[in-house]
Amino acid sequence: MSIERSPEEMAFLASYDASRFPRPSVAVDVALVTVLEGRLRCLLLPRTEHPDKGAWALPGTFVGIDESLEDAVERVLATKAGVEDVFTEQLFTFGAVDRDPRTRVIGVAYYALVDHARLAAAVAADDARTLAVLDVPWDDLEGGPVSAVDEQGVALPLAFDHAAILGVTVARLRGKLDYAPIGFELLPEAFTLRQLQTVHETVLGHPLNKDSFRRRMVAGGLIEPTGRREENVLHRPAALYRFTRPSRD
Amino acid sequence: MSIERSPEEMAFLASYDASRFPRPSVAVDVALVTVLEGRLRCLLLPRTEHPDKGAWALPGTFVGIDESLEDAVERVLATKAGVEDVFTEQLFTFGAVDRDPRTRVIGVAYYALVDHARLAAAVAADDARTLAVLDVPWDDLEGGPVSAVDEQGVALPLAFDHAAILGVTVARLRGKLDYAPIGFELLPEAFTLRQLQTVHETVLGHPLNKDSFRRRMVAGGLIEPTGRREENVLHRPAALYRFTRPSRD
């Protein structure tokens, strides 16, 4: 807005009483996702307090009155999830009146993508953190809630509307994978085309044609060979590529 | 969440004090968009009060403490924009700390699509409402703020971060047009393929190949012939199609 503020407007702003109307709380919740062993996974924390004590929840926090949404996301990722400098994107804002039984909470959901090695390290550093497997009961972009299970396939009940948040996350990832550079965010710095294809197949939930996948990726101009190759594999080693990051942020 | 609430949890909830922390206000802003004469347009209202008095704003309102986001959008569309039963979709949530000079306001932006006849009627019914032309200074999905001008091309200064909201709206529309049934929402019940192509070209900001556009639309299965044709045109009348709405909502 380029209009100058007049003295009259400055006076109006100084006398504005923001407390005249009841206001909701605003929170951010973050689905921190990775791919490991051909399964989509996300970080969950146990709820140790009411409400939904005993259930599993995405890392989240209330947004400070002088804190931007992105700052709140960064804070919750650092303090509750144990990761920094990861790719994040706003997902959707959940505003149902009864989504939190304590009080009215508007929830701004974000997703974050990280390679499995970094997430595994964060999980190992804190017993509370669990790396859950996502069980997606629908195809393509159909949508709907997504449930979480542990390594043995035992369901981990999700708190609040977090199953819906995970559902929107998976649908968004599937929708963006084809045209946005997000597959790379789920892999380490250097990766093989086969690893990248596995990531895509895991996110999409169905196998891809190998030849056409390779052609698309190589022709797409988003990756470049590092000149190095895999080592210590019991077959012909694949070339290692890196994401030609067009500068993040 | 399927876990039963225990008596202990019920007691916790009853004693929960939501006022312990300062909370932001939450508002919805709606970009109500249409296509007319090959230009993207949106509804703007003049700001008659501080802040940004004299600038132009998207219809918006604070969200009631017992009102869902969607209900607030419906309310603002009915009361401020004068339209009901239109296609709406959540766009993005703007959370910069200083985006409103009065107080901290988290803004959940929505866009709404409507055919030009309905929007023209709403504008004609209330002098305050203006149908502004959107001036998009970038190509494809590049993004960035979008400005508004009147019929003569004179700039209409936008309040708050509404130029950014319109920018995200246009980028979203361009991104979704190819795979989501949104072009139809900008046209009346029955339309010709040429009208649909013009809508697509206007949203995308560049011309499309006629043959391939027709093939895609007819093959896509989202439209069906009504059996009727244009009337009173000075050339061969085109067949009228309708959107085979797979049920809205």
Add this chain to the structure above:
DNA sequence: TGAATAGTGTCTATAAGACAATATCCC
């Protein structure tokens, strides 16, 4: 009949899927 746009048919270029052949590593 002429102006103007709708609609059809055909050819070409490009991208995707299928599949065979060869390359390169570790054991």
Add this chain to the structure above:
DNA sequence: GGGATATTGTCTTATAGACACTATTCA
């Protein structure tokens, strides 16, 4: 050498763009 996967090359098929041609309305 044998096992396993990477990588290249070729053929086939589907789709998009280009363009010529026919159709139908009103003035």
